[in-house]
Amino acid sequence: MLENESTRNTHNLKEDSPALNRAFELLYEQGPDEAMPGLRAAYRLACEGNAKSESGFTRKEGVSYNPRVARCPLILCNYTQENSWLTLAACMLACAEALPSPDHTYGQELKPPTDLAHEAQALLKADLLPEEFREQALAIALALTLDDIRHLHQREENNDKWLKSFISRCESLHGEGTKKLIGNRFTRLLTIYRKSLDRYSTRS
DSSP states (O other), X not given: OOOOGGGOOSSOHHHHOHHHHHHHHHHTTTOOTTHHXXXXXXXXXXXXXXXXXXXXXXXXXXXXXXXXXXXXXXXXXXXXXXXOHHHHHHHXXXXXXXXXXXXXXXXXXXXXXXXHHHHHHHHHHOSSOOSOOOHHXXXXXXXXXXXXXXXXXXXXXXXXXXXXXXXXXXXXXXXXXXXXXXXXXXXXXXXXXXXXXXXXXXXX
């Protein structure tokens, strides 16, 4: 069973990212009942896997910011018609540097989003994308990569070799998205992704 919010006061979604917490509350005000507890548990689990870390980025000391683990699911909320809390939970979990195994002590409630997060992370790391994968995993990979594109100007590692490899992966994901996501609930995300990638390519 998922933990009660009062039993665990670290990595609190409502305190860490009021904007994302509010977006979730609006999305699931009519249920299902397990959505908000599941999302908050997924947020905690992701943070325990170091999802708040922004390693490789330069940020001004003392300046507050919305952590990546909150920014990426907000991308899905803002640019897609996805309403499955399992997909949004998986997006948070995919931000973790150390993603837990599906048999983690949170139990079976978080097994489906953990499996989906593993699939999304595999897409991000693959030189060649597999022939079969779920469109939700691709949408999560696009959301995480879109966040990376938006923050390229803050990266410490930004040399030509790294950028060439990064842009190549971006293009590969976009190509797969064009095949799989056009005409469904993720089409707007794909459009925003393409525009952001083009704007960066124009500046660089």
